[in-house]
Amino acid sequence: FSDKKMLIHFLNGILHLEGETVITDIEYRDPAYGFGLPYSKMVRFDVRAITKDEKTFDIEMQRSRHSDFEDRAILYSAMLTVSAKIDLDQNVLNLSRNRAIGRYEIPKIISIWICKFERTESQNYREEWGLYRKSDIGKTAALPVNDKINYIFIELPKFEKTFKELKTAEECWLYLLRNMPEEQTKPEFKDTIFEEAYEKLRIRAESSNLITKVVTDMITEAEIECRLDDSYKEGIEKGIEKGIEQGALNAKREMAKGLRDDGVPLQIIMKRSGLSEEEIKSL
Numbered sequence: 001f002s003d004k005k006m007l008i009h010f011l012n013g014i015l016h017l018e019g020e021t022v023i024t025d026i027e028y029r030d031p032a033y034g035f036g037l038p039y040s041k042m043v044r045f046d047v048r049a050i051t052k053d054e055k056t057f058d059i060e061m062q063r064s065r066h067s068d069f070e071d072r073a074i075l076y077s078a079m080l081t082v083s084a085k086i087d088l089d090q091n092v093l094n095l096s097r098n099r100a101i102g103r104y105e106i107p108k109i110i111s112i113w114i115c116k117f118e119r120t121e122s123q124n125y126r127e128e129w130g131l132y133r134k135s136d137i138g139k140t141a142a143l144p145v146n147d148k149i150n151y152i153f154i155e156l157p158k159f160e161k162t163f164k165e166l167k168t169a170e171e172c173w174l175y176l177l178r179n180m181p182e183e184q185t186k187p188e189f190k191d192t193i194f195e196e197a198y199e200k201l202r203i204r205a206e207s208s209n210l211i212t213k214v215v216t217d218m219i220t221e222a223e224i225e226c227r228l229d230d231s232y233k234e235g236i237e238k239g240i241e242k243g244i245e246q247g248a249l250n251a252k253r254e255m256a257k258g259l260r261d262d263g264v265p266l267q268i269i270m271k272r273s274g275l276s277e278e279e280i281k282s283l
Contacts, residue, residue, distance in 0.1 A: 013169030125158035
């Protein structure tokens with residue numbers, strides 16, 4: 001999604017936009033955002049972008065589930081909303097907006113989470129959240145109280161359509177994201193953009209330095225803490241102190257083994273996991 005053309009095509013497909021409603025241009029924004037939480041100085045969005053009509057997007061790729069995942073999605077959306085509001089107000093100060101905005105007006109925020117795991121809370125591969133009144137629950141004509149904050153969760157394991165069953169751009173994108181790690185031959189899509197995306201998704205087409213950089217950037221302290229937090233909670237529930245220590249150690253070992261198998265340099269793995277070189281090699 002560092003390719004603007006592909007990002008626009010993906011968003012139009014996921015949002016089911018056609019005709020005059022399609023996104024035609026998009027601007028990337030700095031993925032890092034500082035926030036005033038004492039234990040979290042920085043949030044790094046995977047993809048943060050804005051359209052000409054000031055719709056703001058966050059696209060997150062989540063490899064595995066962790067505790068408080070839904071809370072994280074809400075928190076990221078809140079941070080994205082604050083940063084988008086700052087951008088909106090700055091546009092007024094720069095006289096780059098045609099009409100005045102309200103003191104509390106916010107732009108449309110769309111958070112898209114692409115998950116490589118299944119969420120037990122949902123039945124289908126795609127789930128959307130909005131802000132509704134409790135009194136409207138169950139009504140077929142229920143409308144959101146505010147349609148500016150939107151969440152889309154995509155669970156790749158639940159997307160089971162075969163290549164021959166693909167009909168929409170959304171389905172083609174999800175097929176690519178779900179199946180490319182095991183795909184042996186290039187699928188013959190009608191739209192050439194999917195062939196271009198296939199080439200970008202082929203790891204063997206990229207340099208080892210790029211792969212190492214991407215994987216390293218994804219391994220943040222916050223991600224490690226999420227995994228460890230799950231282990232702590234598991235140990236607490238069992239009421240066994242040794243279980244907490246062992247669970248944390250197992251989480252570190254599992255993470256280190258995955259990074260090692262992905263070709264991440266030992267020095268980086270040692271720094272991130274706290275394990276010795278000998279321990280990592282023996283996993």
